[in-house]
Amino acid sequence: MEEIRLERLPPEAYPAxxxxxxxxxxxxxxxxxxxxxxxxxxxxxxxxxxxRLASDAERLAAxxxxxxxxxxxxxxxxxxxxxxxxxxxxxxxxxxRTDGRLPEQVRLMRFDFHPTADGWAVSEVxxxxxxxxxxxxxxxxxxxxxxxxxxxxxxxxAAAVARAFAARLPAGSRIALVHCTAYSDDRQVMEFIxxxxxxxxxxxxxxxxDHLRRRGGRWECVAGxxxxxxxxxxxxxxxxxxxxxxxxxxxxxxxxxxxxxHPLVLLTQSKRAPLLWDRLxxxxxxxxxxxxxxxxxxxxDWQRDGNWVLKPALGRVGEDIGIREVLSPKEWKGIRRNAxxxxxxxxxxxxxxxxxxxxxxxxxxxxxxxxxxxxxxxxFYARVASRPRIDQYAEDAPVLTAGRxx
Amino acid sequence: xxxxxxxxxxxxxxxxxxxxxxxKPAVFATFNGWPSSPPPLPALPGxxxxxxxxxxxxxxxxxxxxxxxxxGLALAKxxxxxxxxxNGCAAAYAVVDVSILAAHLASGAEVLRGLALGPDAPPAFLxxxxxxxxxxxxxxxxxxxxxxxxxxxxxxxxxxxASGITTVVLYAGEVKDDLAHVLMRYKEAGMTxxxxxxxxxxxxxxxxxxxxxxPLAVTKPSRFRSFGFRAALLAGxxxxxxxxxxxxxxxxxxxxx
Numbered sequence: 001m002e003e004i005r006l007e008r009l010p011p012e013a014y015p016a017x018x019x020x021x022x023x024x025x026x027x028x029x030x031x032x033x034x035x036x037x038x039x040x041x042x043x044x045x046x047x048x049x050x051x052r053l054a055s056d057a058e059r060l061a062a063x064x065x066x067x068x069x070x071x072x073x074x075x076x077x078x079x080x081x082x083x084x085x086x087x088x089x090x091x092x093x094x095x096x097r098t099d100g101r102l103p104e105q106v107r108l109m110r111f112d113f114h115p116t117a118d119g120w121a122v123s124e125v126x127x128x129x130x131x132x133x134x135x136x137x138x139x140x141x142x143x144x145x146x147x148x149x150x151x152x153x154x155x156x157x158a159a160a161v162a163r164a165f166a167a168r169l170p171a172g173s174r175i176a177l178v179h180c181t182a183y184s185d186d187r188q189v190m191e192f193i194x195x196x197x198x199x200x201x202x203x204x205x206x207x208x209x210d211h212l213r214r215r216g217g218r219w220e221c222v223a224g225x226x227x228x229x230x231x232x233x234x235x236x237x238x239x240x241x242x243x244x245x246x247x248x249x250x251x252x253x254x255x256x257x258x259x260x261x262h263p264l265v266l267l268t269q270s271k272r273a274p275l276l277w278d279r280l281x282x283x284x285x286x287x288x289x290x291x292x293x294x295x296x297x298x299x300x301d302w303q304r305d306g307n308w309v310l311k312p313a314l315g316r317v318g319e320d321i322g323i324r325e326v327l328s329p330k331e332w333k334g335i336r337r338n339a340x341x342x343x344x345x346x347x348x349x350x351x352x353x354x355x356x357x358x359x360x361x362x363x364x365x366x367x368x369x370x371x372x373x374x375x376x377x378x379x380f381y382a383r384v385a386s387r388p389r390i391d392q393y394a395e396d397a398p399v400l401t402a403g404r405x406x
Numbered sequence: 407x408x409x410x411x412x413x414x415x416x417x418x419x420x421x422x423x424x425x426x427x428x429x430k431p432a433v434f435a436t437f438n439g440w441p442s443s444p445p446p447l448p449a450l451p452g453x454x455x456x457x458x459x460x461x462x463x464x465x466x467x468x469x470x471x472x473x474x475x476x477x478g479l480a481l482a483k484x485x486x487x488x489x490x491x492x493n494g495c496a497a498a499y500a501v502v503d504v505s506i507l508a509a510h511l512a513s514g515a516e517v518l519r520g521l522a523l524g525p526d527a528p529p530a531f532l533x534x535x536x537x538x539x540x541x542x543x544x545x546x547x548x549x550x551x552x553x554x555x556x557x558x559x560x561x562x563x564x565x566x567x568a569s570g571i572t573t574v575v576l577y578a579g580e581v582k583d584d585l586a587h588v589l590m591r592y593k594e595a596g597m598t599x600x601x602x603x604x605x606x607x608x609x610x611x612x613x614x615x616x617x618x619x620x621p622l623a624v625t626k627p628s629r630f631r632s633f634g635f636r637a638a639l640l641a642g643x644x645x646x647x648x649x650x651x652x653x654x655x656x657x658x659x660x661x662x663x
C-alpha cells in the first residue's frame with residue numbers, strides 16, 4: 001500500500017523526541033511494562049490518503065450524529081445496546097426532557113481506521129470519550145521536524161475542542177474537566193486539554209465526576225479551591241461508569257451547559273449500535289461501506305470460525321477483543337466464556353485482514369484514528385503494534401503526510 | 407507544569423540508565439510548589455544492608471512519603487539507580503499530600519547529579535507506601551489523588567534477567583496488595599525474593615536502617631492475573647463511598663478510549 005508507510009525517526013534524535021513528548025504532549029505513561037509506548041516510527045500518509053480519511057471521517061460523523069438522535073427516540077431498542085437498567089432509565093428520562101434531540105454539545109468523535117487488503121476499514125468510533133490528544137497534537141510536530149518533506153497530517157484536536165467551547169461561551173468561562181482524578185493516565189489527557197482551554201481564553205477546572213453539583217439547571221463545582229459556577233463540561237469519564245456514582249449522576253444526562261460529549265452519545269458508543277441500523281430508517285452508507293459485518297454473537301459461528309472477532313459492547317482501548325489466534329488460551333477462554341454467558345454485551349464482527357506495513361525491523365499493524373469536532377476532521381492519531389490487535393500495549397505514533405512537493 | 411519540574415524529572419530519570427524509562431513523570435509534571443532553592447535534606451538512612459548487595463539485585467522501596475525518596479538517595483550512594491514510580495498527581499486539597507515527597511525530590515536532584523550513576527547501576531524502584539490512605543480521608547471536595555501500582559509499571563522478570571538481575575529485595579514494612587501482584591510475577595519467574603523488614607510495624611526509614619535482609623515469602627494475591635484485577639484494585643479506591651474513581655471502574659479511558 002504505497003499510500004502509507006512507516007518511516008523511522010532518526011535514532012540519534014529519538015531520545016530527545018521522547019523527552020519532549022513526555023512533557024510537551026503530557027505523555028506520562030511512556031513505558032508500559034517492557035514496551036516503550038512511543039513508537040520510533042512515524043506513519044506517513046500520502047496527501048490523497050490523508051484527505052480521504054478525513055473525508056470519510058466527516059461522513060461517518062454526520063451519520064453518527066443522525067444515529068444518536070434516531071436511537072435516542074427508540075427506547076424500545078436501548079436494551080439491545082448492552083446498557084444496564086440504570087442507564088436505560090436515565091436515557092428514558094433524558095428523552096422526556098429533550099424531546100428526542102441531543103442537547104447542545106461540542107461533538108467530538110474519533111474513528112479508528114485500519115489498512116486492510118481491501119483498502120481502509122473502520123473498526124469502531126470512540127463516540128463518548130476519545131483520548132490521545134497530546135499524542136495527536138504534539139508528536140506530529142516533533143516528528144515532522146525530524147523527517148524532511150513531511151508535515152503533520154492534521155490539526156490539533158485539543159485546540160479544536162477548546163475553540164468549539166470558546167465559540168459557544170464568553171471568554172473566561174469555566175470548563176470543568178471531569179475525569180478519574182486518581183488516574184495519572186487520565187489526568188495527563190486533562191492537562192493537555194487544560195492548556196488548550198487556556199489558550200482559547202477559557203478557565204479549566206480539574207474535577208472528579210462528583211465534584212459537580214446541579215442546582216436549578218446550572219452546574220457548580222465543589223472541588224476545594226475551584227468552587228463556583230461551571231459553564232461547560234468536558235467529560236473524560238465514560239458515560240457507562242456514571243451510575244457508579246453515589247447520587248446525582250442522572251443530572252449528567254439532562255440538558256445543560258455545553259458538554260463534550262453529552263452522555264447521550266453512549267448510544268453510538270455501544271458497539272452493538274450497528275445491530276439497529278436496519279430498524280432506524282437512517283441512511284448510513286459510509287458506515288456500511290467501512291465497518292465490517294457486525295452481528296449479535298448468537299448469530300455467528302465465532303467459536304469455530306476464526307473469521308469473527310468478539311468485542312465487548314462497551315469495551316475501550318482494544319482490551320478484551322477476542323481474536324483467537326493472537327490471544328493466549330487463557331485470554332481466549334475468558335472472553336469466550338463471558339460472551340457465551342452474556343451475549344447481549346458483546347458483538348461478533350467479521351474479521352478484516354489487517355495489512356501490515358513493513359519496517360526495517362519487521363512488519364507492523366496500525367490503526368489511524370481520525371478525530372472530528374462538530375463534524376469537521378480535526379486531527380490524526382496512530383497506534384502501531386507487532387500483532388494484528390491494537391490494544392493497550394500498542395505504541396503511539398505521529399501521523400504525517402508527505403508534502404505535496406516531497 | 408513548571409520548567410523546574412521537568413528539570414528535576416530529568417535529574418531523577420538519568421538518561422544513562424536503562425531503568426529510567428520506567429520513571430513516572432506525574433508528580434514532577436503536576437507539582438507547582440518547587441522551591442527555588444531546595445531545603446537541606448534530612449540525614450539519609452544508613453542502609454548498611456544495601457552495601458552487601460551485588461549488581462544482580464534490584465530493590466523495591468515501599469516506605470511512606472519522603473522516606474521513600476531518602477531511601478532512594480541512600481541506595482544511589484550504594485550504587486543503585488533510583489527510579490521514582492510515584493504516580494499520584496499533585497493538587498490543591500489533595501487526599502495524598504506530596505509536598506514533602508516533592509521537596510525531597512527537589513533536594514535530592516543535586517545529590518544524583520553529583521553521583522553521575524552509570525548504565526550498569528541496578529535499579530531501585532521507589533514507591534510511596536502512603537499512596538492509598540484510609541478512604542475516610544477522601545471527603546467530597548477533596549481532590550482524590552490516591553493511586554496504586556500495577557505490574558506494567560515495572561520491568562518484567564525477563565527484562566530484569568536480561569540485565570543479569572536475579573534477586574529482588576523489597577524494602578518495606580509490609581507487602582501492599584497492589585505490589586503483591588508485581589512480586590508474585592517475579593517469584594513465578596524464578597527470581598530470588600528477599601525483604602528488609604523492621605521489627606515491629608511499618609517503621610520509618612531510620613528504623614529500617616539496621617534491619618536485616620531476609621527471605622520474602624510472597625503469597626499469591628487474590629485475583630492474581632485475573633482479567634478483573636485492575637478493576638478490583640481500583641474499585642478499592644472509592645471515595646466516601648465514591649468519587650474520584652466512581653466505583654466499579656474497569657480501565658483508564660486514555661490512550662485510545
